[in-house]
Every structure is written in structure tokens, then in C-alpha cells.
Amino acid sequence: PLRAETAEVHISKGYGILYLPMIVMEHEKLLEKQAKAAGLGDVKVGWLELDGGNVINDAMISGNLDIAAIGVPGFLTLWSKVKGNAKLEVSALAGLSATSLYLNTNNPAIKSLKDFGAKDKIALPGIKTSLSAVVLQMAVAKEFGDDNYAKLDPMTVGLPHPEAYTALVSGKTEVNSHLGSPPYSFMELENPQVHRVMNSVDVLGNISLDLVYAPKRFIDANPKLTAAFVAALDEADKLISEEPGRAAAIYVQSSKAKLSPDEVERMIKDPDTKFSTTPNGVMQFANFMGRVGTIKNKPATWQDLFIANVHSLPGS
Amino acid sequence: MTAQSVLVDRPEIIRDVSHSTVTAEIEKPLGVWERLYRVPLLRKGLILLVLAVIWEAYGRWLDNPLLFPPFSAMLDAFATDLGNGIIPARTLVSLQTLVIGYAMGIILAALLTTIAIGSQIGTDLLETMTSMLNPLPAIALLPLALIWFGLGSGSVIFVLVHSVLWAIALNTHAGFRSVSNTLRMVGRNYGLSGLGLVRHILIPAAFPSILTGLKVGWAFAWRTLIAAELVFGVSSGSGGLGWYIFENRNQLETANVFAGLFTVILIGLVVENGVFATIERRTIRRWGMQH
Amino acid sequence: MTAQSVLVDRPEIIRDVSHSTVTAEIEKPLGVWERLYRVPLLRKGLILLVLAVIWEAYGRWLDNPLLFPPFSAMLDAFATDLGNGIIPARTLVSLQTLVIGYAMGIILAALLTTIAIGSQIGTDLLETMTSMLNPLPAIALLPLALIWFGLGSGSVIFVLVHSVLWAIALNTHAGFRSVSNTLRMVGRNYGLSGLGLVRHILIPAAFPSILTGLKVGWAFAWRTLIAAELVFGVSSGSGGLGWYIFENRNQLETANVFAGLFTVILIGLVVENGVFATIERRTIRRWGMQH
Amino acid sequence: MNRTSPNVRAAYAGAPPDPTAAAVQASPLLEVSGVTLQYKTADHLVTATYRVDFQVFKSDRYVLLGPSGCGKSTLLKAIGGYLEPVEGAIRLNGHEVTRPGPDRMMVFQEFDQLLPWKSVRENVMFALTTSGRAKGAEAAERTDYYINKVGLAKFAHSFPHTLSGGMKQRVAIARGMAMEPDVLLMDEPYAALDALTRRRMQDELLRLWDDTKFTVLFVTHSIEEAIRVGTRILLLSPHPGQVKAELNSIPPEQLGTAAQAELEARINDMLFVH
Amino acid sequence: MNRTSPNVRAAYAGAPPDPTAAAVQASPLLEVSGVTLQYKTADHLVTATYRVDFQVFKSDRYVLLGPSGCGKSTLLKAIGGYLEPVEGAIRLNGHEVTRPGPDRMMVFQEFDQLLPWKSVRENVMFALTTSGRAKGAEAAERTDYYINKVGLAKFAHSFPHTLSGGMKQRVAIARGMAMEPDVLLMDEPYAALDALTRRRMQDELLRLWDDTKFTVLFVTHSIEEAIRVGTRILLLSPHPGQVKAELNSIPPEQLGTAAQAELEARINDMLFVH
Ligand SMILES: Nc1ncnc2c1ncn2[C@@H]1O[C@H](COP(=O)(O)OP(=O)(O)OP(=O)(O)O)[C@@H](O)[C@H]1O
Ligand SMILES: Nc1ncnc2c1ncn2[C@@H]1O[C@H](COP(=O)(O)OP(=O)(O)OP(=O)(O)O)[C@@H](O)[C@H]1O
């Protein structure tokens, strides 16, 4: 049969539990299945692991990726930047995951955001612009008002999560706080010296932190494949919620993590951790970034960011 | 026939030697092109121009300013951030760290190679350390850096030293070992040994190698600095060029990213043609050690 | 008194020269220690032992295996992942990419320096390119790498070449320029020029410099490879040592992170003492070009 | 003598020279006319030789004699094609010299003219094979022959850095001779040799010349050597070198006679009293 | 002569030698006993000299004469303290030689013995100041004096690479002499010099000796030079070097007489017929 759509698709996922739906999708070959069901024949799926929003965006702009998972702020930056450029425009396909970020510290004097002094150092994977940094800024804005959203920025320090965890737990360095994601945030709290100052879910709600996006050109040229992808993602999410044990096993197997499936299952079942194609609270990010000027083009509604397939979902 | 018979017979010639005319300086006349070609800055300027044109043309053809802006777009961004003082301020921060790290790397390399040249076990130590530590990426140093120097410039300098030290030490040591035995003996004849020999004989004699080491070290210091500024998290406001590049990259201000890189390139050109070329001209060229 | 009078008078001596006894080889007897000290591997082994002991002691004193595990803990992890084949497999992947990138860097450096040594404008080109591009960090190449080679090993190799090329080219070129005029003239006397001169005269004569360049390049190739493997991602299951380190870091398996780095160290030692030392012994040492 | 270049031997050692050959000889092989040579250093300009004229004919054993620093080596390098005159011209067989080549084989004054990465034997052999002067078995044979002639057979497999100064120079001499070039340019080749070895080398050179009648330009410091080795002697003035005189040497038969002493005295006078 | 070392002049040129001084002279300044020197190369072991014995007394002008490659340079290097004998011992003033030092100043055979990064003048001056042999104004004065003596005043500010071979050697000679060492070790210092310059340098050496009565060990290839310059001549056999004879030279008055010719013939015989 004459095939109008591409026979090969390149997808990038990230590292860690937040990308579980994609890991499941890869492992269970769900996209291949959905594509076949949609009459696209045998689609070859190339999976890649990329770390960091910049690299993902660069790879996307250079045409090396068709679909990628990324943090919401990273996507918003690119979306706003390329809006109006038909060649480069991107759209989100679906939400991916939501979880809680904990602000932990080993400084007993710190009880709330107000207690941070100049000497305290908060570790983030990347200061000012990373997902964690934006979440912190949003929390700070809630606490101190929009104008002071950057109040804690001078105390932030760029460190990858594992290093931040090590620094916090060992207590041998100046880094005494960390806005971390699971599993690091959970593991930190196992240490008696460390306590939690803030949970992002309490401040911002259980908003989506990651989503999946693709270039407009790809979406326009491959509507069926795009739909198949969303369907596959849905199926993966379903598998995770219905069979968390199996999902955990898949995770352990494919990421070669030295965690036990039980530990992973506990993380999956954490009430703050949600895997859903329905975007939740993306507009919170967009509004905030628009207000403080990080993005020039602000979407009016969340639907502006997403493909039509998901417009009917109860997103925000 | 005798052996001499194949020779041509000719009269003897005896001349009066005039010494008066000899002082005249004779220059071969050169064409305009040849004369222009002899000006190094002109030649290099031409190369730069060609490279800029290629950049511009490729950038336009690619038509993807988010990924690779044309030269002119970069120049715009560069001019803006030069004018408003951002680039100069960031450059200054980077240069400060860089110079400290570079200088410390040189001092440590001098120390290590001096020890190495003094004894067999010293040589082994240098060789072993170099072959072990030189291939290690900066992340290997991260834990130790955090413990010993904490965040900020201390750690960045530590990482810088790591990237500079081994290259310079390797070059210097190889240079020392290539110094001719005669020169070495001359130095020892003067009663020099140990440090004195290193300072008065080995360093100048190995200067071409040392300079190469310094050049390589300089370049790697830049590379490392820019990468390290990201890793070691600069607290806001205090960032250098690396941070400038990173920030703009996060915001997809690609033209500014390239403006930052362009600054690095400019500094590289200035240092090469200003500092290193001058040193070369005044030393190894003048001494006939490099042709 | 005459000038000669300060001299001591003594009889003339005339001897029969015996040639028979001369063949005997005379060796000065050496003490046991001295003899042991003369075995390079023993000396280096001792150094390694001392370093391992320091590592172990510091690790234990620090008592923070998450940040910096003691040597023994690392060795455990290393043995495990060596036994189950993970480290060998990852090393192989890395080595493949590394060798390709390294080889291409060498070839390009050879090309560039050959052009450079041929003409003034070639020298300018090399100098300009080196001073401009060498300080640029890998991220500067990222956009071009993505456009030209996409994700995966093509781009990694591109970045590797960038990290290897300039250091080797700089060293080679400096080596070429330090070749004595006499040797150069001898080569041209044989009718050699251009490539022939480079191959038959300049390369062997500049071999100490070239070897240094190769050593520095090798080390930087490793550093870059490990960093680049993270940036350019891996298709599932195909990661190299860099990815191994990254993975284990994410899983807070610090001992394994260090086991990965230890692998890099081991390879460095093997390459230095196996490959480079052999080359040195067979070439520049044998030729009396390095002492 | 068991080695000669057969075609040359046919022309010279066999039949008497025919008129054409004589006519060819009448035009010089090498013509140096009004040659000024200068070095540009960072600090100043050094004139090494000033308007030097001379002509070397085929089969000449032409000696350059002059005080230290008068520009003999420089002149030889210019003839070798390594240096361009700022004034005047150097012509070989009527063609201006523009580049070095194996037709003008040079024995340099410096001790570092051997390739350190090649053994004695390889050094000689490599010169022959790369320049295309000889190859395969012939090159090997020639190499061994000349290494033997300079008394280094025992050291054929030694590397240059393990040789004494005089031994290095002998390797260079062997190399130069093995090349059997049209013009052999020798810059104080025997300076580092002891009296005995030097005499042997001189004899070797003359014997070789008898066989192949090659042309040689020879720089020396010894007046005695100049007379022994040379057929024609160019005297240069001190720095910057200018031609002072061009003399004929004496035929070998007259060596050791009053003619030699007289010529020696003449040259001595010309060089020492100026 | 306007430069002498005043204390030495007082001892020798002024009063006649007193008995104590004579007694001191009776024990050798330098004693080489049973010295075997070897080089270990990657491929094999080379014996340079074999069980060489000789004694040099204070104020000797001691000449080493021998064929190329017989180990003269090696012997000098061992005396200089650069090489350890595998057999035998070298004693200076009764103490075994273990390291180099400015008391034994060496003029090497190689052309690359000048520091390329120092001008001619700096090369000489640096030797004086670093070794502590002279400093300040005295060093400068001495430097200029000896540079003038070797005829290089015009080139005092040139860098070594712009000098001819002979000029480089002359700088090394000037440096060696300026150091006014206890023992001057000279390895074929005049080999690269033309007859005139060579003669001038020889005279200079003798004149200086008249003033300061220093001890010199001199390697040469020229029998004539050995007789002119030396008071005592050591003949070495070919490779590996062994002592063949130790002869007295003739006093300067007898130079040019039959005595010189006779000695020359004797040495010739000993060296050439073996
Ligand atoms: N590379 C150079 N750069 C500048 N000047 C030079 C260079 N080589 C030689 N000269 C100068 O040129 C002049 C002639 O040198 P040249 O080597 O030709 O002398 P020479 O006659 O061979 O002397 P010698 O007998 O001592 O070897 C000298 O004054 C010397 O200083
Ligand atoms: N560095 C070295 N390594 C190995 N062998 C060497 C070395 N230097 C010299 N030799 C060998 O030692 C022997 C003596 O060399 P030396 O240089 O002492 O000779 P020489 O008497 O000075 O000769 P010449 O008159 O030619 O300078 C030679 O056979 C030579 O091959």
C-alpha cells in the first residue's frame, strides 16, 4: 500500500521515573502496535536517551528528533521562540507526568522559604531556567509576590540531582538544601539530618512537569502516527495505573536500575506522582513565565500549545 | 693521458679587494602583491574575512537562526551586548578565574617537571600521574572539588588546573628530555644542577615545546572554564562567559550564544597574535630555534 | 726562568697495545636495591601502590562512600562489573568511538600541518584556525554536529576530532618548525620536497613533539568522549563508559562511578606504558633524540 | 678499485676525449657571477659574500679557501640551491640554480647532518634510494663499498648519536661520494679527522676522481690540503667574502717538491698579509 | 698582554719557584689510572677507552692525539665528570672526580655548545657569572677581552645561529679561556678554523699560558699542532683507545728546527704504523 506517512520515527526520552510511560511504551512496543492498528504498517521506532532541555531542543530544531519528552518550561521557551516560523513551529502532543518536587534541607534553622539566608545554598539541576528553578521561582512568587520571584535565585546553585543528594546527605559541603525530584527527594528524607521545607504540590498543585512535543511539520505530515503516539501513551499510562507492579519491573529491567521493583512501585504509587496525557497546570507555567518576561509569546489557553487531538481533554 | 688532462687550462686571476662598496644594502625589488603578502596581519585578516563570509553564507543558506545564525546576526547580538557592557563584564569575570587557574597550572607543571627531571622516580611519578589523571573528565573531580573547595571559583580553578597542568607538564617534560646532551653538559660545567640547570638551561632550551604546551593549555583552560561555569553553578550575577552562553542557550537566544563564543574566539586571536606571537618572535625565532 | 721551567720533567713512555683483553664486558656490580630500582615497572608499581593506599586511607578517613568511596569499595564494584561483563562491554563501545575519532584527528592534523609547512598562508591558516577554534568548548560545535551528523556516534566523533585535532596539530607544527635547518637541507638535497620532505624528514625529526601531541590528544579524547556520550545521548543499550558513569551517578552508585573512572585510569596506564613507552623506546630513545 | 661508474669511465679513462667533448668542456659547468649573499636576521643584515665571480669546469677539483666567517659555507649553500643571491646569478650547465637537488650533493660542515633515526648504513642507502641515484642491490652494494672506504664497516648498524664527531663526518662523506653526483659540494669534510684518516680520505677522493672524473667543490682551511686535493684554488678575503685570487694548483706528481712549498708560501702570503 | 691573573703572576713570573712549590708539583694534578669507559646503547655495549693511564701535572699543556673514534672525547668527558668509568679512577688533586664543575672548563667538539638564547657576549659572560668565576665589571671586562682575542668583537651581539662554524668554535674558546679554570679541557677547538685564525688562536693560548700557567688538556688531530701547543703528548691507539705512548714535546725555541721534524716523524710512525 502507498504509505503517506514516515516509516521511521525518532523519539527521545529522559532519564528517571518521570519518563516511565515512554519507557513502558518502548518496552512493550506500544507505538508499533498502535501504528499498525492505524494502518501505517511496520513503523520503525528509534529510541534515544537525552539529558537536558537544551540538547533536546537543539536536536529537535536540527531535525534529528520527531518526538521528545521535555520539561514544561523548556518546551514553553521553544514554543514561544519559534511561534510564527512555519518551518520550526512545535506543538505539544500530550502531558507526560506530574510529581512533587521537595525542597529539602539539612539546616535545622530553616522551616520555610522565608528562613533562607545568604549563606544557604539550594541545589538545582540548572539555575534560573531549569524546570526546578522555575518551580522554585513560582513558589517564591506565591510566597513573596510576583516582583520577588527571583528572591532566592542568588542562593541557587547548579548541581545535578545525584550530586545534590550526595552533598545534602553527606553534609560536607556548602550545599545544604535541594529542590529535588523523586527518588532523590524521598531518599534524602530518609536521613535524620534532613527535613522538608516545601512540597511543590502543596504550593502549586499537582501540575504536569513534563510533556511530549513534536515539530508542527512532523505533526502535519504524520497525523495518523501522531494520533497513534498519543494512543500508545494513553495505553502506557493505563498499564502503569492498572499494573504498577509490572510497570515497576519494566522500569527496573530497562533502566538497569539497581532499585528493587518494590521501591519503584512505591514511587509509582505515590499520590503526587501522576502519569497522564492530560496536561495539568501547564498554563500556570506559561502565565508565570509570561509575567516575568522569560517568554515573549504567551499562549491564551493551553489548547494553543497542544495538538487538536487532546483539546477535548480536561487540561489546564 | 694523465689525470689532469681532462681539466680546462685557464690563467690565474688575482684581484684587489675593495672594501668600500660593501656596506650598501641590497634589496631585491618585490611586487606589490608580494609585499602585501608579506604582512602577516593582512594575510591573517584575509583568512578571517573568508571564514566570516563562509559563516554568513552557510548561516543564510541554512536559514535556521535558532540553531546556527548567520555571522551578521551574531555580530548584531555581539555589538548590543558589548555596548551595554554585559559581555565585557562577563569576560572580565571569566578572565580572572582563567588567569588564576592557568597560572597555577603553570606553576604546578613547573614543579612537577622539575621533580621529574631530577630523578628517575620523579620521571616515573610524572609519567604515571599524567597517564592516569589526564584522561579523567572534570566530573571525576567534582566530589573532591566540592569537599576541598566548595562551590564557586575555588572549584572552577581546581578543574582548570587539572585541564591545564598535564598538557603543559607533558610538553615541558618532553622538551626537557629533548635538550641536547651538549647543552646539558655545558650547563653542568658552569656548576649548575637541579633548579639552576632547569632555569638557566632546560627551560630556554626547551622553550619551543613549553610554548606549545602553554598554547594547548590556554585553549583547554577556556574550554574547561566554559563547561565548568555551568557545572559548578555560579550564583546569580557572578557568572562569566560560560554562564552567559548557558543562559542564552536556555533561552534559545542562539545569536547571543554565538556572540559569547565569538568573544572566546576574539580573545583567542588576540592572545595568539598578541601574546604568543610576540613571545615567539622575541625568543625562539630570534634565537634561531624555530624556522 | 723560561716558560717551560714550571713543568715537571718526566720520562717518555712507550707501550705495547694489547688488543686481546679488550673484548671483556665490564659491569659495575650493583646493590640489590639499585638493581630493583632500575626496573621501571617496579618503580611505577610502587608509585601506584602508594597512590592506592592514599586513596584508601583518605576514603576511609572521609567516611563518606557516597561522595568518595575508599579504594577497596571501588575495587569491589570494579571486580563485580568486570566479572559480569558490563565494564568490558561499555569499554569496548567507548574504545571504538574513541579510536575512530582519534585516528581521524591524527589524519586531519597531518593534513593541516602539511599544508601549513608548505606555505606562509598555510601556516597562517593553521595558526588562525587553532587560536580561534581550539578554545571553543564542545557545545559550540553542538549545532553543527547536530546538523551534519545528527545524534549518536557521528557527532561524538566530530566532537572528539575537535578535541584531538588542535593539540596534535599544534605540537606537530611546532615540532616541524624546530627541525634543524641542516636536516631540512639534507632532505631537500635528496630531491625531497612537499609531502616527501614531511614524511621522510620532518615527521621523524619532529617525532618527540608529535608523540607529545599524541599523548595530550589521547587524554583529551577520553575526557571529551565521556562528556560527549552524555550530551549526544545513547540509543538504548548502546552506551559506553561515559554513559555507564552517568547511569551509576544517577543511581548514586558512587563506587561504580569510580570504577568507571578507574577503567579510564587503567586504560591510560596501559596505553602509556604499553603503547607510548614502547614507541618511545623503539624510536626517539633509540635514535638518541630524547634522554 | 672495484667500483666505477661505467659510462664515465668509457668517456674518460678509455678513449681520448673527442673534439665535441672538449668543446663542451670549454663552457663552464658552474658559473657564479657577481653573487652577493646576505642573511636577514631579526636585528640586522649580514652580507656574507660580496660580488663573487668564478667558474667551475667539468671535472675540476675546485677548492674554496678563506678565513673563518668569510662566507664559504654560505656560498656552497647558494650553489646547493638553498639560498637565493640578492645580486648576481649562479648557473649550472647554463640553467640558473633555483632549488636543491641530488645532482649537487652536499657534505655539510655540521655534525648533525645525518638522519638520527637511521643507522649509518641506512643513512647512506636512504640517500641513494630516495634521490633515485641507485636502487635495490646496486644501492646496497654501493653503500657497503663506501662505508668500508671510510672505515666504518664495523659501525654500519650504529645510530649516528653513538658515533664520534669524526665518525659522523665520515658517514656524511661516504654518503656524498656514494651519490656520485655531477657536482660534489664538500664543506670542510675532513676538519674533524685525524691526520691519518684525513690522508686516507684525501687519497680516496683522488682515487675516485681518477675513476669517474666528477666535479667537486671543496671548502678547506688547510693550505696543504687545498694544494693536495684541488686543481684550482679560490682565495676569499675576510668577511664579507670577496674573490682575492684564483690559482692553479700543482699536478700530483709535483706534490712534495719545491713547487708545493712555493705555492704554499704564495697562498700564505696572500691570505695572511692583506 | 694586558690581562693576567695577578696571584699566579706573582708565583711564577716574578720570583723563582721556591722548594715547597716544587714539592707540590711533584704530585700530579690529574691522575687517570686504569680507566675503561663504555657506552651502553639500546643495541650493544661500546668500549670507548680501555685501561688508560696517565698523569697530568700542574701547568702541563697535555695533548691527546689519536685516530678518529679512539675515545678522546669520551676521555675528556670522563675527566669533565660527565661519565663514570666502569673501571679505574680519575683523581683531581687527589679527589675522585664525581661531577662536572667550573674548575674543569670544557670546550666541546660540537658546534651546538653555545646557548642559542644568548648572544656571543652573553654566552661568555653568563659562564663567568653563573659559575661564580667573575662578576660585575670584572666579568664584563674579561668577556670583552677574550671576545676581542678571538676576533669576534664585531659579532659580540650576534646570536649563535647567525655565526659560521668556525666563529661558533671561537666563541666557545673565548668562553673557555675567560673562565680561567684550573684545568682547561679542549676538544679539537681549532678544527674548524682556517690556518691563519688557527695559528692566532694557538699563539693566544700560549701567551695566556705564559701569564697564568694554567693546565690544559688538548685534543687535536694535527701532529704539528700537538707539538706546537703541547708540552706532553699522549698517543692513543685506535678504537678502543689504549695508551700507546706518552712523549715530551719540544720547547718553543726549537719549533721550526730539525727537532720538530724529527718528533713529527716519530709520532707519524707510531700512529700510522701499528
Ligand atoms: N644563518 C645565518 N644568519 C645570519 N648570518 C649568518 C648565518 N650563517 C652565517 N652567517 C654569517 O655569514 C657570514 C659567513 O658565514 P659562513 O658560514 O658562510 O662562513 P664560513 O666561511 O663557512 O666560515 P667557517 O670557516 O668558520 O665555517 C658570517 O659572518 C656569519 O656570521
Ligand atoms: N653517546 C655514545 N653512545 C655510544 N657510543 C658512543 C657515544 N659516543 C661515542 N661513542 C663511541 O665511543 C667511541 C669513542 O668516541 P669518541 O667520541 O670518544 O671518539 P673521539 O676520539 O673523540 O673521535 P673523533 O676524533 O672522531 O671525535 C666511538 O667508537 C664511538 O662510536
Ligand SMILES: [Mg+2]
Ligand atoms: Mg663554514
Ligand SMILES: [Mg+2]
Ligand atoms: Mg671527538
